[in-house]
Amino acid sequence: MSEKVLVGVDVGGTKTAVLLSMCLPDVLARKEFPTLPAEGPERAIEMIKAGIHEILTGQRLTEADIQGIGVSCGGPLDRVAGVIQSPPNLPTWTDVPITSILEKEFHTGCQLENDANAGAVAENRFGAGQGFRNMVFLTMGTGLGAGIILDGHLYHGTTDLAGEIGHVRLTRRGPIGYNKAGSVEGWASGGGMAQVALRAVELAQKRGKKTLLAEHLQTHQAITARDVGIAAQQGDALAKQIIQSTGRRLGEALAILVDILNPEVIVIGGLAMRLGESLLAPARAVVKRESLAAEVCQIVPAALGEKIGDIAALCVATGL
Amino acid sequence: MSEKVLVGVDVGGTKTAVLLSMCLPDVLARKEFPTLPAEGPERAIEMIKAGIHEILTGQRLTEADIQGIGVSCGGPLDRVAGVIQSPPNLPTWTDVPITSILEKEFHTGCQLENDANAGAVAENRFGAGQGFRNMVFLTMGTGLGAGIILDGHLYHGTTDLAGEIGHVRLTRRGPIGYNKAGSVEGWASGGGMAQVALRAVELAQKRGKKTLLAEHLQTHQAITARDVGIAAQQGDALAKQIIQSTGRRLGEALAILVDILNPEVIVIGGLAMRLGESLLAPARAVVKRESLAAEVCQIVPAALGEKIGDIAALCVATGL
Structure with missing residues (x-):
């Protein structure tokens, strides 16, 4: 066949997916497996190689049909050398030369990109950032990347x-976020929100105030950003306040980006997709108050949802 | 003659210069006159036109020899439409369509650019930013532009x-700076430093501490950033402290730029050229402590000195 195929590899701390696409953003074939970082990178790399071979064969394709391979992974990484250095979510992966491993196996070019950058391109081409020339993409997960x-x-x-x-x-x-107390990641990531929630619940307990989060803490010995979102949906007042104050801190960070970069759009993935307006409305109010070019900058949740990792990895295969 | 000439117009609140260059950064001819904004823009525009005709004639050139005209001016301005809107340093200039005025007069293309951007290009091509692909240029005058x-x-x-x-x-x-209390311009511009100095002197007087700045304030009823610099040179301890704390606040701002833009160099004009290491050393210390990629980012004073406005305007004439 004459048309070439893109190969994507989305390496996450929990699971890894290998993907084929003939025409983005459509995914032609996909295989997913647990990354199991505790077992070291070797097993996962064998699974990646075998997975790509398998989905190629399943489509009656060979390595000669590959246009390019793209790997999307959390940093730190050396994009130019194609080396995954030591991502916190892959603690046993140290200086893994992923692009040369895959280039050797499939005899074709391979590119590596960090997941926030790859996600930015994916949302810019196929998601909420379509048609915008100046855009910031934020991933609001345990950490906060852009x-x-x-x-x-x-x-x-x-x-x-x-x-x-x-x-x-x-x-x-x-x-604390990014090893820095009072940082944007400390205040406005999933991990930061969990810290804020823990303090708020302890304070509420001292004052004898009722909150679903206190019960949750007692049962599970921990509170995550996800728990706060669920409690807010169930009407818990404290959970709603925590989301609102996280939104305002997020807004302070976005205001800095707006004053320095004057973007047309800020697209926010992760938490912002799940919490929606309860997080974004207070953020927008702060941006409007704090920054010069707020009126030309839309602040919207990411649109690709669960597919973002797949499409991001495949975008890397295009050479970006 | 076969070689074409660049025409630059540097419009400032105090003086305006018109310039010719055959080969940047060399200035072939120059004429300067007071802008006198109180008299409205008409007179200054006539002076600009007459000045360009005069320096062209002086070099035995005609409008047919002009490669392009560049105007550098403080914002706000509409670069694309070529309109100077309402710069605070030119209070009577409202929506002056400077590029079409000069295009009509000289029958050649004219570009408008704000002075911070034009200065960035000048320092990048001919000053302290030479050879760097990622650079921030800060103008530290009464305000703070980049x-x-x-x-x-x-x-x-x-x-x-x-x-x-x-x-x-x-x-x-x-x-207060940029109409915002606690802003970077409030803390780390010439205007901000003057405010900080005034408060520091009042406090010193209350506590009965001696400082040259108190005498200065009594005589002149005001303290400028320049006065602080002179007092520091004369060994005044309070003046030195003010410069140091301004440097630390500047460093906080630079750390934000480093974390968001990961530049190779930050070039600082205005105050930083005059105060040198007394301002930049404390700024660098904060950047090192606060930002991730501090070690790859040089922080240096601008190198073009008094010539920056001339060269900046001429750079605009190249189309940037």
Whole structure:
């Protein structure tokens, strides 16, 4: 057959997916397996190789049909050398030369990109960022990452460290994110929200205030951002307040991005997709108050949902 | 003659210069006159036209020899339409269509650019930013402006409002800059430093501490950033402290730029050229502590000195 196929590899801390696409964003074939980082990278790499061979064969394709391979993975990584360095979600993966491993196996070009940048391109081409030349994509998960597209191109920075808004300080003290107390990641990520929630629940308990989150804490010995979202949906007042104050802190971070980058759109994945307006409305109010070009900047949740990792990896295969 | 000439117009609140260049950064001819904004824009525009005709004639050139005209001016302005809107330093200039006025007069293309962006390009091509692809240029005058060069190109943002680091909040309260208390411009511009100095002197007087700045305040009823610099040179301890704390606040702003843009160099004009290491050393210390990619980012004073306005305007004439 004459048409070439893109191969995507989305390496996550929990699961890894290998993908084929003839025409983005459509996924032609997909295979997923647990990454099992505790067992080291070797097994996962064998699964990636075998998985790609399997889905190619399933489509009656060979390695000669591959246009390019793209790997999307959490940082830190060396994009230019194609090496996964030491992502916190893959603790046993140290300096894995993933692109040369796959290039050797499939005799074709392979690119590596961090997942926030790959997600930015995916949302820019096929999601909530379509048609925008200046865009910031934020991944609001346990941490807070960003991918920046300026004048239509992904901006990496000098040493691939552009977009580290999660590391920017908002306050002198505060919840910890990115090893920094009072950082944007401390205040406005899933992990940060969990810290804020824990303090709020302890304070509520001292004051004898009732909250579903206190019961949750007693049963599970922990509170996650997800738990706060569920409690808010069940009408819990404290949970709603926590989401609102996280939204305001998120807004402070977005205001900085708006004043420095003057983007047309900020697309937010992860928590923002699940919590929606309860998080984004207070964020927008702060951006409007704090930044100069707020009226030209839309602030919207990501649109690709669960598919973002697949499409992001396949976008990397296009060479971005 | 076969070689074409660039025409530059540097419009400032105090003086305006018209310039010719055959080969940047060399200035072939120059004429300067007071802008006198109180008298309205008409007179200044006539002076600009007459000045360009005069320096062309002086070089035995005609309008047919012009390659392009560049106008550099403080914002706000509409770069695309070529209209100077309402700069605070030119209070009577409202919606002056400067590029069409000059295109009509000289029958050649004319571009308008704000002075921070033009200065960024000038320092990038001929000053302290030479050879760097990712650079931030800060003008530290009464206000604080920035021009951003990313992947070798000037980045304007969606509505020409990129680089407004002066508007970013550092603290909830504090000195006022950009109509915002606690902003970067409030803390780390010449105007902000003057406010900080005034408070520091009042406090010193209350506590009976001696400082040259108190005598200065009594004589002149005001303290400027320049006065603080002079007092520091004369060994005044309070003046030195003020410069140091301004440097630390500047460092907080630079750390944000480093975490978001991961630049190779930050070039700082105005105050930083005059105060040098007394301002930049404390700024660097904060950047090192606060940002991820500090070690790959040089922080240096601008190198073009008094010539920056001339060269910046001429750079605009190249089409940037």
